[in-house]
Amino acid sequence: MSAHLALDTAETSTDMSKAPEIINPPRLGRWIGVILVGTVMAWIVYQALTNPGFQWDVVGRYLLDVGVLKGVAMTLQLTAIVMIVGLLIGIVVAVMRMSGDPLLIFCAHAFVWFFRGTPVLVQLVFWYNLAALFPAIEIGIPFGGPKFFEIPATVAISSFTAALLGLGLNEGAYMAEIIRAGLMSVDNGQSEASKALGHKPWHTFWVVVLPQAMKAIVPPTGNQVIGMLKYTSIASVVALYELMHSVELIYSRNFEIVPLLIVAALWYLFLVSILSVIQYFIEKHYSKGWQGQDDRGA
Amino acid sequence: MRHEQHPLNEYRASTMTAAKTDEPLVRCENIWKTRGRNLVLKGVNLQARKGEVVCLLGPSGAGKSTLLRCINAIELADRGLVHVDGVPIGCALRNGSHVRLTESQLSRQRADIGMVFQNFNLFPHMSVLSNIIDAPMRIRRETRAAATHRAHELLRKVGLLDKAGAYPRHLSGGQQQRIAIARALAMQPKLMLFDEPTSALDPHLTDEVLDVIKGLAATGMTMIIVTHEIQFARDVADTAAVMSDGAIIEMGPARDVLSRPTDPRTKTFLARSLPDPQRQAV
Ligand SMILES: Nc1ncnc2c1ncn2[C@@H]1O[C@H](COP(=O)(O)OP(=O)(O)O)[C@@H](O)[C@H]1O
Ligand SMILES: [Mg+2]
Numbered sequence: 217m218s219a220h221l222a223l224d225t226a227e228t229s230t231d232m233s234k235a236p237e238i239i240n241p242p243r244l245g246r247w248i249g250v251i252l253v254g255t256v257m258a259w260i261v262y263q264a265l266t267n268p269g270f271q272w273d274v275v276g277r278y279l280l281d282v283g284v285l286k287g288v289a290m291t292l293q294l295t296a297i298v299m300i301v302g303l304l305i306g307i308v309v310a311v312m313r314m315s316g317d318p319l320l321i322f323c324a325h326a327f328v329w330f331f332r333g334t335p336v337l338v339q340l341v342f343w344y345n346l347a348a349l350f351p352a353i354e355i356g357i358p359f360g361g362p363k364f365f366e367i368p369a370t371v372a373i374s375s376f377t378a379a380l381l382g383l384g385l386n387e388g389a390y391m392a393e394i395i396r397a398g399l400m401s402v403d404n405g406q407s408e409a410s411k412a413l414g415h416k417p418w419h420t421f422w423v424v425v426l427p428q429a430m431k432a433i434v435p436p437t438g439n440q441v442i443g444m445l446k447y448t449s450i451a452s453v454v455a456l457y458e459l460m461h462s463v464e465l466i467y468s469r470n471f472e473i474v475p476l477l478i479v480a481a482l483w484y485l486f487l488v489s490i491l492s493v494i495q496y497f498i499e500k501h502y503s504k505g506w507q508g509q510d511d512r513g514a
Numbered sequence: 515m516r517h518e519q520h521p522l523n524e525y526r527a528s529t530m531t532a533a534k535t536d537e538p539l540v541r542c543e544n545i546w547k548t549r550g551r552n553l554v555l556k557g558v559n560l561q562a563r564k565g566e567v568v569c570l571l572g573p574s575g576a577g578k579s580t581l582l583r584c585i586n587a588i589e590l591a592d593r594g595l596v597h598v599d600g601v602p603i604g605c606a607l608r609n610g611s612h613v614r615l616t617e618s619q620l621s622r623q624r625a626d627i628g629m630v631f632q633n634f635n636l637f638p639h640m641s642v643l644s645n646i647i648d649a650p651m652r653i654r655r656e657t658r659a660a661a662t663h664r665a666h667e668l669l670r671k672v673g674l675l676d677k678a679g680a681y682p683r684h685l686s687g688g689q690q691q692r693i694a695i696a697r698a699l700a701m702q703p704k705l706m707l708f709d710e711p712t713s714a715l716d717p718h719l720t721d722e723v724l725d726v727i728k729g730l731a732a733t734g735m736t737m738i739i740v741t742h743e744i745q746f747a748r749d750v751a752d753t754a755a756v757m758s759d760g761a762i763i764e765m766g767p768a769r770d771v772l773s774r775p776t777d778p779r780t781k782t783f784l785a786r787s788l789p790d791p792q793r794q795a796v
Contacts, residue, residue, distance in 0.1 A: 408588055409635035409694075413649040413701060414625025417617045423648070427639050505639045505681040 274475035278466065279482065287462025288483055294379060294458060295445045301384035302440075306391025311421070313396055324392065331389035336450060340382035344454040346373050379451035387444060394436045398429035430502040438495035442488050459483055537600055539564045539705060539736050540585060545594035547580055554580045555591065556760040562705075562753070565734045569747040569768060572757035573783055578740045581757070582707050585738065586627040587620045598627060598705060625653050628698030632710040634690040636682035636697070642669070643678040646697045654701065661700070668696040672726050688719030692726050699730075706730065708739040724750075744787050748772050756780045 264270060278284055312324035331339070346353075356363035402425050410420040449460035459480055467476040540562040547555040554577045562568045570578050583589040585596050587604040595612065596603040603623055605612040615623070636645050646668065647661035656664075669675045672692040682690050691711055698706060708727065712720040724746050731737060731750045741747055747754055751768035756777070764777045775781050 403633075403635075405631060405633050405635040406637065409629075409631060409637070411588055411621065412586055412624055412627075412629035412631075413697070414621050414623075414653045415649065416621050419652060424637055428637075502639075505641075505683055 269474055270478065271472065271475040274472050275478050275482070278463075278472075278476060278479045281466070281479075283462050283466060284459070284479060284483070287457060287459035288487075290457055290462075291445065291448050291459040292487070294376070294383070294448045294451065294456070295441065297380060298383040298387055298444055298448070299441055301380065302387025302391045302444075303437075305385065305388025306393075306395045307426075309388060309392035310395035310399060313392065314399060328389045328392055331385045332393075336382055336386045336447070337453065339386060340378055340451065340454055343373060343381045344375070344378035346378075375451070375454045375456040378454045379448070379456050383444065383448065383451070387440065390440060391437070394440070395429070395433055397436075398431075398433035399425060401432040402428045427502065431499075431506070434495065434499050434502055438491070438498075441495075442491055445487055445491065446484055536563070537597075538562060539566075539599055540738065541597040542581070542585065543595050543597075545581065545584060545591045545596065547577075547584065547589070547591045547593075549580070554760055555584070557594070558757075558760070558762055560738075560755060560762060560765075562736055562738055564736055566736055566752050567731050567750055568738045568753045568755060569751035570738060570740045570755050570757060571742070571744070571747065571783070571787075576757040577760045578757050579709050582629075582709050582738065582740060585705075586624050586629055586707060587615075588624075588629075590614060598623075621653075625649075625701055626704050628701060628703035628706040630691070630694050630698055630706070630708045630711050632713050634682070634687070634694045634714070636690055636694055638682050640681075641678070642674070642680050642682065642685075642693050645682065645693060646700045649697070650700050665696070665700060668699055669693075671729070672696050673722075686719060687715045688722045691715065691723045695723075695726055695730070704736065706735055706737045708737065708741070710740050710742065712741070712743060742787055744772060744784060756783065758783070 309324045309327055312320040313328075315321065342349075352366050354363045354366040356365070406428060407420050407425050410424040415424070448458050451458055452461035452464060455461070463476040463480045467473045538561040540560070542558055542560040545555050545558040546553075558577070558581055560568070560570075560581065570581070572578055580589065584591045585598065585603065587596075590604045595605070601623070602612070604620060605614050607613075636642075637648075640648065643662065643665055646665040647656075647658065650656045650661040650664070651658060666675060666678065669678055672695060674689055674692055674696075677685060677689065677693070682693065685693065695711075711727065712723050715723065720743065724743065727737070727739065727746075728750050739747075739751070747768060753765065754768040754771040755762050755765040756771065756775070756779075757763065758779050764771055764775060764780045771780070772784065775784055
């Protein structure tokens with residue numbers, strides 16, 4: 217019976233023309249969409265080319281201006297350092313959170329609660345004005361004990377340090393949650409297998425669990441980096457000379473506000489595009505072992 | 515193949531009844547363990563001599579995995595001591611009380627005990643070869659060349675020499691489990707623990723894994739195996755221990771326990787686990 221059936225199927229499958237072809241339904245909605253999007257884009261291009269308010273000649277003049285380039289360099293530098301600080305803090309806090317130790321868990325909770333719960337702007341200004349609260353930064357026994365080391369806070373806290381602390385601590389709180397989610401996405405059996413082999417806790421974390429967690433950590437972290445790149449512009453409130461502040465200084469002199477904002481926007485767009493490409497390659501690196509079809513037997 | 519007796523079994527069965535002259539390799543004494551509100555282990559005693567194969571059977575939820583995990587200190591018992599090779603596992607005697615070791619100290623003890631899991635737990639981001647050589651290189655300080663050489667030897671033994679460069683995800687369950695066994699063996703453990711090594715496999719893939727374990731038994735490796743494969747237990751085990759509800763209810767020479775169980779709970783458990791005679795005929 218079953219042998220007969222199999223033979224039947226084998227016969228018909230040799231003649232392709234007998235099998236009905238399956239075609240797609242007409243896509244009317246898509247054509248309407250194409251017309252809509254095309255119209256909007258044509259209008260944007262038309263405006264950009266004909267509206268004299270854009271002043272492309274001014275944009276061209278300032279795009280590679282030395283002042284603007286310095287701002288770009290500072291923006292990149294601040295973003296990189298803030299993200300590294302945020303990543304390190306995030307790892308430490310996430311590990312504390314998952315350690316099972318009540319004291320460490322409490323500290324991690326408190327950190328995330330505070331730095332996620334207060335506006336970055338407030339934190340920035342706070343760090344910048346630390347001198348008002350603590351006239352000197354000193355190392356010694358607290359509550360009035362002897363001092364070993366002391367510098368005036370106004371000297372210690374520069375614009376850059378204030379921006380680094382404000383943005384870095386805040387970023388650390390967000391990264392902690394992203395990293396914790398990533399670590400939780402790794403099956404418990406992985407750290408168990410690593411322990412059973414005799415690996416030390418730090419090896420289990422760095423070599424077995426974290427690389428697997430990276431698959432879940434990289435995409436939201438890419439989001440954070442791109443967000444941070446633009447968010448560093450908030451540091452202009454503590455007079456840090458980053459990209460946004462550099463164009464502000466120029467248009468406060470020549471009043472060419474729109475073209476200079478376009479200069480800044482073009483630079484941000486360019487930098488974000490580069491970051492997106494980098495993110496693509498990092499994601500590819502951490503998906504090692506997952507590529508290809510899921511074709512295993514059982 | 516399945517019904518053949520390993521020659522070592524006869525020998526081991528006879529040494530088992532002999533007087534207690536030498537220290538057993540594994541000695542669990544009066545192990546108690548709670549998990550949440552559940553009392554999971556209730557005063558378990560279990561021993562395994564050097565070279566002995568102990569099969570641990572019993573319904574799910576009996577506490578078999580928990581006991582196994584206490585033997586290599588993945589979990590620590592609340593009360594009672596596990597000795598492996600005469601050394602207390604998971605704690606040290608200090609001023610008359612047993613104090614837990616740190617994670618770092620535990621890892622040193624675990625390195626000598628191999629464990630194979632139900633879900634293989636290979637590291638998916640590492641190639642098969644890296645999975646095997648990573649621990650010997652890091653923990654035993656072996657050179658890459660030496661570790662790789664032995665990895666290839668082990669891969670040949672489990673019949674997967676051609677898969678050294680593959681990633682675990684692209685292998686079948688049976689192949690993954692054989693790699694997991696090779697990975698554990700690469701640390702040259704003095705004891706191997708298996709927690710239901712074939713329970714996650716399609717039925718047609720179990721034999722390739724069971725055959726590797728049988729081969730290992732023939733080399734004289736001490737093993738404690740949690741399994742539901744009664745026929746396999748008959749073939750490979752010297753001793754069978756049956757657990758139910760956190761306690762070992764029956765223990766003795768495998769052929770006696772599995773053929774003429776005395777405890778009614780063992781009888782019902784075995785009756786339910788024995789393969790359908792019709793299915794065996796196919
Ligand atoms: N995380 C947990 N919390 C509370 N109880 C658990 C937990 N994990 C397992 N148990 C309980 O422990 C008992 C023994 O589990 P286990 O050792 O896995 O049994 P087995 O391996 O024999 O199936 C079961 O009754 C189970 O309900
Ligand atoms: Mg189990």
